[in-house]
Amino acid sequence: MSYYYVGIDWADVHHDIHITNDSAKKIDAFRITHSLKGMETILKHVYQLTMDKQKVLFALETDKGLLVNFLLDNGFTVYAINPKSVDRFRDRYDPSRNKTDQIDAMLLADILRTDRHRFRAILPESNELRELKILSRDHKALTVSRTRLTNQLTACLKGYYPLGLELFADVKGPICLDFLQEFPNYKETQKLTLDQLKKFLAKHFYGYRKRSKPLFEKIKAPQIPVEPFIVRAKSKNMLSLVANTKAINAQIAEHEREMAAILERHPDGKIFLSLPAANIILAARILSELGDNRERYKSYNDAQCEAGTAPVMKQSGKYRHVVFRRACKKHFRDAMQQFAFVSITKCQWAKKYYRSQRQRGHTHHQATRALANKWVKIIYTMWKKRQPYDERIHLNMLKNHLIKQL
Structure with a gap:
């Protein structure tokens, strides 16, 4: 078949856009705007060549975005080429390293023509999975933003109102944020009576019978004096940070509800929720990054490389060196390393493996990444066979492996 x-x-x-064929002949080259009209222009040029979508292969330097979704939704095969690979190919075509947008488009087309066997096409996922991926990645971004806000709020309170940090364990928690809004400085807390404090704690189900008196004594204790103009200025900033933190808390909670609902509906949801210590957030992140198209990976090693848990081997003659894999899906790696870390608390073999890695002199991150590499292999097998996690199966495999080594 010609392509x-x-x-x-x-x-x-x-x-x-640059279009070529198997003979490396330039068929067409043009530019489109990032709009529906522009994307439809691509279809118009392609359909003038052939109506068979299987004969048309697309190459871009990204695997996401409206343009990629448009091509996939129209039934075309799309390849995502790493920008570093494109840069290396540039030397092959032109030692002077000329670079223009049109040259890059030509390089992408030629890479696909000569080295397509080295790349994997983007396989379409179900709409539920795509939605789950967006929600889980946005949830992670919101969590990072909340951490940033929490750090700013902590620094602000240290500058004029340290009492606000001493009363409740979690500064981003609802009870602490509500208290700071109602009593934005030390002067306001001095107007608070014991009965008012009890009502406030009862409203937040905080065990006011046992906790109200110690908290009240802490509130009424003398504090470091702060000049009024500092209090006025810092209070404004603090209230703004509290309002933003409350808003982001609500968004995070809404994302978690949606992720839980999709996991419950998705046929693979129970598989990932069966993992030890995997809550809704981690299960959703791992599932969304691994995908639900079973043709995506040829082996567990492909999944390990994409997750960034498998190291990179550099060998030449007697030289042999293992290094950290940087080219990978960062969201996938982050999800697997977080899961590997929490699995230590619930899974005995994982705990032993982590400790053995530390005893060999590896750092915490190296040991966690090595454990994550083991987990990717296990999760890949579960995912491929559509079976929930069963620790007995893994322990039996470990036992059989040890027997073979004797």
């Missing part, structure tokens, strides 16, 4: 290869150098405002 047409379409290289697209994408950008925010416009995209450059």
